[in-house]
Amino acid sequence: MTATVSFTIDSPLGPRATTVAYERKGSGEPLLLLHGIGHHLQAWHPVTDILAAEHDVIAVDLPGFGASEPLPQGLPYSLDTVAPALGALCTALGVERPHVAGNSLGGLLALEMGRSNLVRSVTALSPAGFWTEGERRYAFAALLAMRAGAKALPLPAVHRLSRSAAGRTALTGTIYARPSRRSPEAVVAETLALRHSTGFEETLAAGGSVRFTDDVPGLPVTIAWGTRDRLLLRRQGIRAKHTVPGARLVRLPGCGHVPMSDDPALVARVVLDTARSAAVPVVA
Secondary structure (H helix, E strand, O other): OOEEEEEEEOOOOOOEEEEEEEEEEOOOEEEEEEOOOOOOHHHHHHHHHHHHOOEEEEEEOOOOOOOOOOOOOOOOOOHHHHHHHHHHHHHHOOOOOOEEEEEOHHHHHHHHHHHOOOOOEEEEEOOOOOOOHHHHHHHHHHHHHHHHHHHHOOHHHHHHHHOOHHHHHHHHOOOOOOHHHOOHHHHHHHHHHHHOOOOHHHHHHHHOOOOOOOOOOOOOEEEEEEOOOOOOOOOHHHHHHHHOOOOEEEEEOOOOOOHHHHOHHHHHHHHHHHHHOOOOOOOO
16 A cells, blocks of 8 residues: 655755655565656556565655655756655665665666665666667657657546557557556556656756766666667666676566566566675664
């Protein structure tokens, strides 16, 4: 069940309060799950139960997405703001240095949290920030087209399309290699999440100049890429490996940009293997 937590973000404008929605289940070392732009925490549902068998799993709606409030007025949707905000969220939830797994935007945030020593291991699934300028423009154009479609379609049309495999492909084929595996209810919910993402445009604008160029030393890092990722092409994984040379680069056969639905067992195994390799003890 989704809950909310309110906490304070330190900023150049002074402390600002915000509220974030999250789901929490399982027990063990904490594991924070971060979705991509325009999505919501339910993107992780295909793997949550598997992960919760070993971890205290906390899946969050990023600020400005899903059921979470937008960032307080005046705060940019930048790495310098959102990554520390996620650290403050963890503190508010009584969690110290969790493992973190993120997809797309969430993968970029996971790497930034790792670079900032806020987490004990990082799994980044098709993380943003390793693109060329041409690849970035292509990805942003695709995202804007998805957003425009989600906003333009009447709700009855969304429901009608979600009931057929062809319709689910039309709605979500950009991000899934196997969109027909998504349930009609999930497709409707994520289409509406994309439509109502209050942080979408500001996040995209902030991402225009983002390149992840720093190493993430001292903790286990896995970078995984779907072989059928149509949004962030898999050759970006090679650049990511050069940037973070100690990272394990993993191929996800047959998976698209959001691989958790395409192959839940494989994605869960990648996340669990990364967390198991961390030698940091749990702090009581």
